[in-house]
Amino acid sequence: MAAAPKRPFRWHIVVFLAPAVLVYTAIMILPLAGTLQLSLFRNIDQAQIFVGLENFRRLFGDPNWSVNFWNALRNNIWFFIIHMIVQNPIGVLLAALLSSPRLRFSAFYRTAIFVPTILSFVIVGFAWKLILSPLWGVAPNLMDLVGLKNLFTPWLGKEEYALTTLSLISVWQFVGIPMMLIYAALLSIPEEVIEAAECDGITGMSQFWKIKLPLILPSIGIISILTFVGNFNAFDLIYTAQGALAGPNYSTDILGTFLYRAFFGFQLQVGDPNMGAAIATMMFLIILGGVCVYLFLVQTRLRRYQF
Amino acid sequence: MTTKLLTALLLGTSILGSAGMAYAQDVTLNIESWRGDDLAIWKDKLIPAFEAKNPGIKVVFAPSAPTEYDAALGAKLAAGSAGDLITCRPFDKSLELFKKGNLADISTLPGMENFSDVAKAAWQTDDGKASFCVPMASVIHGFIYNKDAFDQLGIKVPTTNEEFYAALDKIKADGTYIPMAMGTKDLWEAATMGYQNIGPNYWKGEEGRLALIKGEQKLTDPQWVAPFAELAKWKPYLGDGFEAQTYPDSQNLFTLGRAAIYPAGSWEIGLFNTQAQFKMGAFPPPVQKAGDTCYISDHTDIGMGLNAASKNADVAKTFLTWVASPDFATIYANALPGFFSLNNTPVKMEDPLAQEFVSWRDKCKSTIRSTYQILSRGTPNLENETWVESANVINGTVTPEAAAKKLQDGLDSWYKPAK
Secondary structure, X not given: OOOOOOOOOOHHHHHHHHHHHHHHHHHHHXXXXXXXXXXXXXXXXXXXXXXXXXXXXXXXXXXXXXXXXXXXXXXXXHHHHHHHHHHHHHHHHHHHHHOOOOOOOHHHHHHHHHHHHHOOHHHHHHHHHHHOOOOOOHHXXXXXXXXXXXXXXXXXXXXXXXXHHHHHHHHHHHOHHHHHHHHHHHHOOOHHHHHHHHHOOOXXXXXXXXXXXXXXXXXXXXXHHHHHHHHHXXXXXXXXXXXXXXXXXXXXXXXXXXHHHHHHEEOOEEOOHHHHHHHHHHHHHHHHHHHHHHHHHHHOOOOOOOO | OHHHHHHHHHHHHHHHHHHHHHHOOOEEEEEEEOOHHHHHHHHHHHHHHHHHHOOOEEEEEEEOOHHHHHHHHHHHHHHOOOOOEEEEOOOHHHHHHHHOOOEOOOOOOOOHHHEOHHHHHHHEOOOOOOEOEEEEEEEEEEEEEEHHHHHHHOXXXXXXXXXXXXXXXXXXXXXXXXXXXXXXXXXXXXXXXXXXXXXXXXXXXXXXXXXXXXXXXXXXXXXXXHHHHHHHHHHHHEOOOHHHOOHHHHHHHHHOOOEEEEEEEHHHHHHHHHHOOOOEEEEOOOEOOOOOOOEEEEEEEEEEEEEOOOOOHHHHHHHHHHHOXXXXXXXXXXXXXOOEEOEOOOOOOOOHHHHHHHHHHHHOEEEOOOOOOXXXXXXXXXXXXXXXXXXXXXXXOOOHHHHHHHHHHHXXXXXXXXX
16 A cells, blocks of 8 residues: 655644744743642742642631632622623613614714723722712712612622622623623624514514524623633722722622732731632632533534524 | 044043042942832931931932832842842841841841830841841821810810710710711721720730730730720711721821821821811820720831841941931931831920820830731731721621630631740
8 A cells, every 4th residue: 555645744834823822822821830830839948849739628628718718709609690690681781772773872872881891990999989988979979869868888898788889890890891792793683684584573672582682692602701701800890999808808809809818918918829829720720610611511502593 | 434433432431431430439328118208308318317427338219119019129139139228027028038048137236225125026036036127117006186176075185995985975976077087998997096006005015915926815815805895886986888988088087177086007197297277186095994004006117127148238237227326216207207216215306296196105105016926927817817807896797706706716727826
């Protein structure tokens, strides 16, 4: 049997891939591997010693760590739930309204709603802290105008409300993203499909539920997974609004702030990069798990429509 | 043509440059610091005063941002590019630098005898044998009050707990002023201006603090729970929505004249002097019964040490000896009212409020914050937990006993006092 004619090695593929692979490896893969490695070591007498899963045993076995970890995870899940049940439906609603041909000034609304997304967390956190301030904020006065003054409480200072309040602030900031993505998805639905639906007598609300919503489901899926990743990596808003101790009484502590305190330390607490890396590894695994569930269980079942 | 001109220019500059070097035999000392706010004071007052007395030594004050200081300093020390003199944070951060060999032992430095043991404690090894920084300044806790408001309502400055609450009740009943400007949002106000402010009167200052470190007392003992019980009583006297009131909010409430009493640290004096439009006074934390010894938190906050790798160690030691002298103390304490010299020689200060604060040193016993030395090395961190629990106690979400128990349990989980 004659050997197949040897094809010349296609160097150009390697050359073209190299820049992206090298940059991505240098700034993403290596640090990630470094973090995973760091989580398996401990600093004993100024030297890094390999300790296997000891850091993880401490994180889950030692109540001083595990209580905080589970608290942060629980808060993080609540943070995510609020986003899913508030941000995404509102985003879909706004997109549906914006794509309505009868709406005037839609470009203005689109921009206005999207602007908070490009604001810095520091500005958002500080502005909302001022708005909700019981001393100088506008919220107490505005509520007074409509006779709801007695419903006002210092939301950011109460254990039972602080996390939900912060979640809603975050929703306010980021609602522009689902809106834009779904708006784009709605615009890409071909006219013929809509016309065909109208010929079949499906109009108005039922047209949205039966025709448009199924067509934008993949976009909603993408948004959900972006929200999931974003929420479990969140840190900035809590840090700017509540500080690194995520008060009151750790009620707004999420994985990001917990990681920050462990890794960099805070005030008199000396940073422990190894435990920090262990927490970062857990965050990585949680996010990886969530993304895998989405990719393998949800996305494969979403039906794709080819036009 | 141009090349020739360029060569000539280059030659000229290099000769001039080396000539300059040949004439200047001066030694230059660099100071690392996080106190960017003090740049003007160092440049205009302290450094000229030193250079006038020590010709041939130039000093450069090179601060970095407070939040970046520790990391930047660590990197510079590792790279060998750090300044000769290093501004020291109190306790463990500096101790760690000393253990790594970055800070030199200066126990025998001339001038160190000007400081008491409490003053030096922040920059000593745990056994107190080696000192590695010259204490520069401390801050004192107490209460600043609105004198106009007190006069208007006919309130005398309270000295005992009973008088303190009577005064608060009177201010509250009158309704013009918020009795006390404090919030729990930032947590540390509750712990630092609350617990650590009034606490020393209960745990008897150094006596209780050292007993706690030795393990002879526990945070659940009555003298450690009592300050929490007092904090719990403060709630009705704080402003509406104090749970979301931040530290700057509290400062503004007081300086705008809307609150009568401000649980303070002396570092506020400089700011308050420029902002408040009314007369201010100060009183030390009230004692339990008339005639009790009073204790104040006179917390060591800032010091200066010698970089062990400095090439100009001898000259730098001259500078440190000057930092330990009463001359330095006088200039520093007057330039920064509220940062008090730790020098044994009394310093004459111009600012009346600062004078009031420092006068307590004569009649009360000084101590430092209970959580700072040794006890905040582990996880959970006692200082951070004290912030959280103090705020909880004032918010009323936790009882004083439960808060104390939580702190002690956390401490027990890692701290084994030497028997």
